[in-house]
Amino acid sequence: MDADLNANIGLQGTGDPQLDKAVHQWLRWDRNPWTRAQVEALVGGGALEELRSRLCSRMSFGTAGLRAPMGAGFNRINDLTVIQSTQGLFSYLSRYFPDFGRRGVVVGFDTRGQEASGCSSLRLAKLTAAVVLSRDVPVHLFSSYVPTPYVPYAVKKLQAAAGVMITASHNPKEDNGYKVYWCNGAQISSPHDKEILRSIEEELEPWSVSCWDEEVVEHCPLRTDPLSHINSCYMDELSSLCFHRDLNTRCALKFVHSSFHGVGHVFVQQAFQVFGFAPPIAVPEQRDPDPDFPTVRCPNPEEGASVLELSLLLAEKENARVVVVTDPDADRLAVAENVDGCGWKVFTGNEMAALLGWWMFFNWKETHPDPGDTQNVFMLATTVSSKILQTLARIEGFNYEETLPGFKWIGNRIHELSKTGNRVIFSFEESIGFLCGSMVPEKDGVSCAVVVAEMSSYLYEQKLSLKQQLLNIYQTYGYHMSRTSYVVCNDPPTILKIFARIRNFHGEGSYPETCAGVRIVHVRDVTTGYDSSQPDCKSVLPVSRSGQMITFTLQNGVVATLRTSGTEPKIKFYSELCAAPGNSDVSFLEAELKKVTDALVDDFLEPEKNNLIRRFV
Incomplete structure (x- = not known):
């Protein structure tokens, strides 16, 4: 470490050359007083392990981007790591797109982070823009916070090369993220993610002082604000999902909406207006953006009734029947219904998908009476989600496909299908991520909130509730019951050992043959590419060696999957x-x-033997 730098912070070195080099690089490159002060305090206090944790590893450029706590360090979200990431992204886009200088980049942001921390989403979005503008490439930077789906929508509408959304979605308040979209509007996938990561590692030193100047966006002629145009286009196109406007205008139902202290309020209000509804009643305590999320222990509506308390209480007070809740960046949607005499029904992602899938196909048939039109209709779901759409497709005659977990796979598949004249009318993942239609190749809580309202209004006219219609769907197509949970394992080698045992259950290369005494008829292992249901035993889904995922199909109709989480020390199971x-x-x-689910966990994961912590959600 430089003698001048040592003297400046009162340090004579840590005794660890690698750590000294990392500290030196951080203090030489970082210009944010808040994060510099964090590192200086850790150095001065001799907090070597904390320094190693923050400075001697980098965030992995995973599913569509980065997500981590805000704060100083190469493995945190902050000014420096966002500048580094944008420089790497810029370098890759420059090589990939000959016309990058014309197409530019879209940048959006949510409302995370306090301004005083120096890591607010607004500041990080401006720095992202500043890096691109410093190389004389145009940036479409939204002037105010927007739902995450607005960024991929703008990428397609403006024909930009890529988009960046500064958000950590429903993560804890300490986190932020950097999400990247490709020119087709879908989240980036391989090989782009790996190439961008390589480019980031080659562009770690900030290019110039101007990269730190967030004010450059205020006066640079290459910066445009797409907010008004994109919002107008989005709302106009949203009307294509409205099938019963006359009914909506006289709807007697009341709706409550919570934006969970995030960005959704204004946009959901507008969406309801587009469909002819009166505005939904907003939960006042959660209507306006607040990065501290003061009224919820966890800003994730997927947690169910435990975090929806204020919404349900307001709905009871206002005699509202349906509650819709968008997560902080408004790409996910939770739905609850007050069923007379039975209290509140909070729908799971799989249950809501059954309703929305039915609804979208019901309206498709109403507007496309020719059975031949159905040949080019698709619905998509991730492979760990309910098979209800597969059942509907088999009986009704439309097409159904599965993707790997994550909406990036759905978004890219929508793009591929659209190029061949096909139409995707509904897609979902079980973690309350839905897309009605295909106007945005990303899950979208804003559009789905108003689609749920219209479906509820129509069913109300038919003297039906959402819950009753769900039962009708199950009685028509067969019950689809699911259980989803996870175990915690903080030892990565143990996880590898568990999955190795499953792959060699009765000797080398043999998977389990039964579960809870029920015969396993098919095994699919996308980590290795094996699928016993295929003639060549090769998985139709892409091989994904970055994690572990094995699916078992049982003779009694149960489909069960074990998979590792990409961001947390969990083994998730879905049945x-x-x-x-x-x-x-x-x-x-x-x-x-x-x-079957109990046996899947007890016999295949062996929680007690492997010191796994059980959780149930």
Whole structure:
């Protein structure tokens, strides 16, 4: 470490050459007083392990980008790491697109982070723009916060080379993120993600002082503000999902909406207006953006009734029947319904997908009476989500496809299908991520909130609730019951050992043959590319060696998956029983699913033996 730098911070070196080099680089490159002060305090206090944790590793450029706590360090979200990431992204885009200088980049942001911290989403978005503008390339920087889906929508509408959204979605308040979209509007996928990461590692030193100047966006002629244009286009196009406007205008139902202290309020209000509804009643305590998320222990509406308390209380007070809740960046949607005499029903992602899938195809048939039109209609779901759309497709005659977990796979598949004249009318992932239509190749809580309202309004006219219609769907197409949870494992070698045992259960190269005494008829292992249901035993889904994922199909109709989380020390498990139409013995079906799920965890994961922590969600 330089003698001048040592003297400046009162340090004579840590005794660890690698750490000394990392500290030196940080203090030489970082110009943010808040994060510099953090590192200086850690150095002065001799907090060597904390320094190593922050400075001797980097964030992995994972699913579509970066997500981590805000603060000083190469493995945190801050000014320097965002500048480094943007420089790497810029370098790759410059090489990939001959016309990059014309197409430019879209940049959006949510409302995370306090201004005083120096890591607010607004500041990080301006620095992202400043890096691109410093190389004389145009930037379409939104002037105010927007829902995450607005960035991929703008990328397509403006024909930009890429888009960046500064958001950590529903993560804890300490986190922020850097999400990247490709020119087709979908989240980046391989090989672009790996090439961008390589470019980032080659462009770590900030190019110039101007990269730190967030004010450059205020006066640079290459910066444009797409907010008004994109919002107008989005709302105009949203009307294509409205099928019963006359009914909506006289709707007697009341709706409550919470934006969970995020960006959704204004945009959901506008969406309801587009469909002819009165505005939904906003939860006042959660309407306006607040990066501290003061009224919820966790800003994730997927947690269910425990975090929806204020919404449900307001709905009861206002005699509102349906509650819609968008997460902080408004790409996910939770739905609850007050069923007379039965209290609140909070729908799971799989249940809501059954309703929305039915609704979208019902309206498609109404507007496309020619059966031949259905040949080019698709619905998509991730492979760990309910098979309800597969069942609908088999009976109704449209097409269904599965993707790997993550909406980036759905978004890219929508793009591929659209190029061949096909139309995707609904897509979802079980973690309350839905897309009605295909106007945005990303899950979209804003559009789906108003689609749910219209579906509720239509069913109300038919003397039906959402819950009753869900039961009708199950009675017509067969019950699809699911269980989703996880175990925590903080030892990566143990996770590898668990999955190695499953792959060699009865000797080398043999998978389990039964689960809870029920025969396993097919095994698919996308980590290795094996699928026993295929003639060549090769998985139709892409091989994904970055994590572990094995799916078992059982003789009794249960489909169960074990997979590792890409961001947390978890082994997740998903199980679903797909019963035949007419089988309405719900108690028996639930017991059968529980039996298999318990055996899946106990026999295959061996929680006690492997010191796994059970969690149930």
